[in-house]
Amino acid sequence: MSETGSGPNDAAETGVTHAEDRGSETAARSRSERLRSDLLVVATRELRTIARTPALLALSVVFCVSVVAVAWAGTGGRGGFVPLTLDLLTFVEVLVPLLAVAFGYRSILGDRETGELDVLRTFGVSRLAYVGGVYLGRALALVSVVVGTLLAVGLSVPFLTADVPTFLAINAAADSGVRYVRFVVLSAAFTLVVLAVMVAISAAARTVRTAFALATASAATFVLGLDTALIAGLASGVVSENGLPLLLALSPNTAFRGLVLSTAVGVVGGAEVSAGHPLANAVGLLGWWLGTVAVAVWRIWPPVDGFDR
Amino acid sequence: MSRNSEDGVAIRASGVEQTFGDVNVLSDVDLTVDRGEIAAVVGPNGSGKSTLLRILAGLDGPVTGDVEVPTDGGVRNVGFLPQQPAFRQGFTAHDTLAFYASLLPEVGSDAVTDTLDRVGLAGVSDRAVGSLSGGMIRLLGLGRAVLGDPAVLILDEPGSGLDPAMVERLFGVVRTLSTGGTGVVVASHELAAVQTHADTVSVLDGGGFVASGSPDALLAETGTGSLSEAFLGIVRGEAGESTVRSGADTDADGDGRRSTRDSQTTGVDGDE
Numbered sequence: 001m002s003e004t005g006s007g008p009n010d011a012a013e014t015g016v017t018h019a020e021d022r023g024s025e026t027a028a029r030s031r032s033e034r035l036r037s038d039l040l041v042v043a044t045r046e047l048r049t050i051a052r053t054p055a056l057l058a059l060s061v062v063f064c065v066s067v068v069a070v071a072w073a074g075t076g077g078r079g080g081f082v083p084l085t086l087d088l089l090t091f092v093e094v095l096v097p098l099l100a101v102a103f104g105y106r107s108i109l110g111d112r113e114t115g116e117l118d119v120l121r122t123f124g125v126s127r128l129a130y131v132g133g134v135y136l137g138r139a140l141a142l143v144s145v146v147v148g149t150l151l152a153v154g155l156s157v158p159f160l161t162a163d164v165p166t167f168l169a170i171n172a173a174a175d176s177g178v179r180y181v182r183f184v185v186l187s188a189a190f191t192l193v194v195l196a197v198m199v200a201i202s203a204a205a206r207t208v209r210t211a212f213a214l215a216t217a218s219a220a221t222f223v224l225g226l227d228t229a230l231i232a233g234l235a236s237g238v239v240s241e242n243g244l245p246l247l248l249a250l251s252p253n254t255a256f257r258g259l260v261l262s263t264a265v266g267v268v269g270g271a272e273v274s275a276g277h278p279l280a281n282a283v284g285l286l287g288w289w290l291g292t293v294a295v296a297v298w299r300i301w302p303p304v305d306g307f308d309r
Numbered sequence: 310m311s312r313n314s315e316d317g318v319a320i321r322a323s324g325v326e327q328t329f330g331d332v333n334v335l336s337d338v339d340l341t342v343d344r345g346e347i348a349a350v351v352g353p354n355g356s357g358k359s360t361l362l363r364i365l366a367g368l369d370g371p372v373t374g375d376v377e378v379p380t381d382g383g384v385r386n387v388g389f390l391p392q393q394p395a396f397r398q399g400f401t402a403h404d405t406l407a408f409y410a411s412l413l414p415e416v417g418s419d420a421v422t423d424t425l426d427r428v429g430l431a432g433v434s435d436r437a438v439g440s441l442s443g444g445m446i447r448l449l450g451l452g453r454a455v456l457g458d459p460a461v462l463i464l465d466e467p468g469s470g471l472d473p474a475m476v477e478r479l480f481g482v483v484r485t486l487s488t489g490g491t492g493v494v495v496a497s498h499e500l501a502a503v504q505t506h507a508d509t510v511s512v513l514d515g516g517g518f519v520a521s522g523s524p525d526a527l528l529a530e531t532g533t534g535s536l537s538e539a540f541l542g543i544v545r546g547e548a549g550e551s552t553v554r555s556g557a558d559t560d561a562d563g564d565g566r567r568s569t570r571d572s573q574t575t576g577v578d579g580d581e
Contacts, residue, residue: 041411045397052399114395118368119453122389123412304370 038129039136046107046137059102060145063095064152071153081157081180085264088150092187093253096146097194097219103142104198105215107134108300109205117301127303131296135199139192146191150184183264190256193289194222197252200292204299226251248276249284256285318379319344319461319492320365320387325374327360334360335371336516340494342461342509347483347493349503351536352513353544358496359392359465361513365494366463378460384415385457388491390464394450396438402449403434406456413457420456428452428482444475451482461492468499480506504536512543519543 050056067088074087111117120130198215205211230247233239248254258276319342327335334357342348350358363369365376366389378386396405406421425431428448447467454462468476480502487493497503503510504524511521520543524536531539
């Protein structure tokens with residue numbers, strides 16, 4: 001199987017002309033309708049595949065148990081929603097990227113290895129439909145695990161909370177379920193972003209070894225890399241304090257953390273938490289998501305004039 | 310060139326060239342396959358068979374040249390069977406084909422069952438793909454390729470790694486499919502099966518077709534008794550100079566069927 005990526009260099013001279021329409025009935029279907037249909041078919045199969053993959057199910061259980069254990073063993077659950085958020089924040093920052101590696105790094109590469117990508121192309125599946133379907137199916141599964149776990153843990157807070165908050169709240173009104181829901185929503189967004197990174201890696205890599213190396217390196221960089229670099233930069237004077245809020249938006253982890261601290265926590269020990277610029281953090285997450293999805297669609301397979309979408 | 314199927318052409322490649330870096334893999338290759346014809350492409354390892362098939366299937370674009378699959382209003386134009394097909398584990402044969410059929414809403418609800426029946430897998434419809442033998446996996450791949458009744462099937466070494474009985478069974482299925490009007494381009498090292506089932510055989514070597522014709526014509530021209538011997542003679546240049554072809558399509562063996570041609574004149578030993 002050719003992997004050198006050679007393709008038509010001059011549309012005027014070259015052409016693989018496969019009859020433009022797949023029949024008169026197909027011609028009547030709009031492109032968007034076709035895209036949506038194929039995307040949903042692919043996504044459905046991804047969900048079924050995950051349900052049939054014991055390793056992913058086991059990792060999901062491990063994540064759930066870990067989060068529940070942290071909530072139960074720590075004081076957060078007993079202190080209220082905000083203390084619980086603070087307890088879980090680091091775990092989400094670390095475990096979600098690892099889960100995303102497992103759910104995502106072979107999601108497309110596996111199909112490439114089996115020749116499935118080539119076959120799907122002969123069914124007229126577009127790059128966007130395929131990448132979108134794989135991502136959508138995997139995202140639904142992974143977000144369900146993360147959000148479901150966090151919501152389940154959050155439901156325990158009203159039963160565990162003591163009359164007097166034991167962690168931080170000077171004003172009891174500072175702790176509310178709404179803040180925790182914000183944390184859960186932001187966790188879902190963070191999950192979507194890191195999964196998009198892993199799916200993009202899977203689309204771009206040509207070997208399992210490369211994909212795994214890139215995926216784990218990315219996860220490690222997100223979890224530790226930027227923080228470490230910023231600390232070193234601050235210590236050495238390379239990074240100024242004024243520039244820190246924008247720099248924190250560069251990594252999905254720091255952007256996510258900043259958004260959680262500023263919108264779901266807000267106040268700790270009477271002082272407002274400094275967590276970067278919320279808008280910059282949001283833009284950072286969005287930029288990562290759009291950029292990696294674009295990379296995945298671009299790298300999945302080369303377009304062929306007259307044949308490919 | 311005609312863009313309808315009234316001339317009975319399933320696929321037509323003209324002047325196809327392909328390079329990988331500085332390596333010229335295919336040079337000015339022409340290939341025309343009629344509907345209902347089984348056209349075999351044989352050649353030494355590394356001769357460019359898979360490259361040519363990928364271009365015919367529309368998976369890679371040639372550097373220059375054109376490939377045309379005339380439309381006939383069908384649901385699907387090209388069916389492709391890669392070397393060593395593989396499927397996702399945890400699904401049955403029926404579920405596997407049902408996924409692909411879902412990508413072709415125009416096909417009927419019985420398409421999966423009918424396809425499994427056509428390739429001889431009706432009895433294992435509910436078995437998990439992980440429990441299927443290598444031959445059954447290949448047949449399942451063939452079933453996947455024929456979903457939607459494409460105008461042309463591109464099969465890349467379908468018999469590779471299979472025992473002779475399964476090779477014969479697989480080629481028998483291919484022959485049955487072709488009698489329904491599907492054009493077939495098959496690359497194969499299974500020369501005995503090719504000799505039995507193919508309508509035309511084209512020998513690819515050195516980037517181009519060095520010989521083509523019906524199996525009987527090649528045997529007659531090389532004075533050999535089997536396609537294997539003819540192949541060896543052509544590729545190694547041991548059978549004399551009469552295997553050279555050039556020029557436009559002709560019916561050289563008088564069987565009323567157009568032979569596949571290249572537009573390159575080569576000597577028996579590959580000299581130009």
